[in-house]
Amino acid sequence: MVSVIANNLTKQYGKKKDIVYALKGVSFEVEKGELFGIIGPDGAGKTSLFRILTTLLLPDGGTASVDGLDVVKDFKAIRQRVGYMPGRFSLYQDLTIEENLEFFATIFNTTIQENYDLIKDIYSQIEPFKDRRAGKLSGGMKQKLALSCALIHKPSVLFLDEPTTGVDAVSRKEFWEMLRSLKKQGITILVSTPYMDEASLCDRVALIQNGGILSVDTPEGVISSYKHPLLAVNDGNMLQLLNLLQQYEGVLDAYPFGEYHHVVVKEGYSESSITAYLQQQQLGQVEVHAIRADIEDCFIALMKGEGRS
Numbered sequence: 001m002v003s004v005i006a007n008n009l010t011k012q013y014g015k016k017k018d019i020v021y022a023l024k025g026v027s028f029e030v031e032k033g034e035l036f037g038i039i040g041p042d043g044a045g046k047t048s049l050f051r052i053l054t055t056l057l058l059p060d061g062g063t064a065s066v067d068g069l070d071v072v073k074d075f076k077a078i079r080q081r082v083g084y085m086p087g088r089f090s091l092y093q094d095l096t097i098e099e100n101l102e103f104f105a106t107i108f109n110t111t112i113q114e115n116y117d118l119i120k121d122i123y124s125q126i127e128p129f130k131d132r133r134a135g136k137l138s139g140g141m142k143q144k145l146a147l148s149c150a151l152i153h154k155p156s157v158l159f160l161d162e163p164t165t166g167v168d169a170v171s172r173k174e175f176w177e178m179l180r181s182l183k184k185q186g187i188t189i190l191v192s193t194p195y196m197d198e199a200s201l202c203d204r205v206a207l208i209q210n211g212g213i214l215s216v217d218t219p220e221g222v223i224s225s226y227k228h229p230l231l232a233v234n235d236g237n238m239l240q241l242l243n244l245l246q247q248y249e250g251v252l253d254a255y256p257f258g259e260y261h262h263v264v265v266k267e268g269y270s271e272s273s274i275t276a277y278l279q280q281q282q283l284g285q286v287e288v289h290a291i292r293a294d295i296e297d298c299f300i301a302l303m304k305g306e307g308r309s
């Protein structure tokens with residue numbers, strides 16, 4: 001069963017010379033109970049898309065529905081059944097943890113007690129500090145409270161806009177574990193993130209750039225569509241190495257990746273031809289080995305328009 005449909009959505013801001021095309025015909029479908037990632041850099045259009053799907057912004061073109069309800073005509077009904085955690089924290093800084101949660105429960109005509117089971121795993125981690133003001137919480141605690149507030153009215157679809165941006169690595173990991181357990185309760189989750197490594201934690205992902213969707217697939221599907229040979233190359237002087245690699249005719253692309261440079265090699269070139277080339281350039285300790293592309297390599301290729309699929 002389909003939960004969310006975006007059909008050729010467009011959105012623009014400004015006029016004439018200053019016009020910005022934030023969404024340029026975005027289409028995808030999300031199944032009920034899916035954990036669906038929208039991955040894209042800053043300015044890609046993620047927030048505009050989420051604001052349209054949660055009925056906070058009107059699209060300029062196209063249609064969209066949530067649980068079969070139209071985002072324009074049925075906005076009131078949609079607001080009752082979606083949970084939205086905006087990118088910047090939506091909490092009232094001067095209210096305590098408990099007061100924030102009570103506030104969100106009240107506007108949806110419910111109580112903390114009524115839906116406690118749904119938020120228990122998340123809320124119980126911050127409940128010991130329930131009298132602390134939201135403004136005094138750490139990033140990870142704010143994130144847990146914001147998620148509890150987005151869940152308190154038992155939504156069927158949850159929209160999380162960049163929930164892990166600016167959050168430390170441990171809290172990020174915990175957050176994804178919380179999403180996995182929410183998914184088990186049958187909630188459809190759309191989550192946006194600029195972190196490509198988070199894509200592998202989703203059931204399916206849409207890669208968005210400059211207001212357009214580049215790919216919608218499972219993480220495994222994205223990886224298996226990658227066709228070119230890929231090498232990891234390392235040397236004492238990484239900057240010089242990168243320049244040399246980028247100049248070589250057999251190289252399609254080379255970019256820093258952790259301790260290595262990843263090198264996308266043209267058809268007909270191999271590990272040995274790259275090694276021979278680098279030795280000719282009199283580099284000292286070059287290490288070259290073939291690797292399997294991971295999801296970040298695939299996204300980099302798609303974003304650079306090299307059409308791996």
Ligand SMILES: Nc1ncnc2c1ncn2[C@@H]1O[C@H](COP(=O)(O)OP(=O)(O)OP(=O)(O)O)[C@@H](O)[C@H]1O
Nearest residue numbers: 013014020022040041042043044045046047048049
């Ligand atoms: N109210 C607005 N007026 C003018 N331009 C806007 C407005 N809101 C967004 N934009 C522009 O539309 C484009 C898409 O922005 P959007 O916020 O949807 O993307 P995003 O992927 O969420 O990025 P970010 O994480 O930076 O918010 C950007 O170029 C942005 O500058």
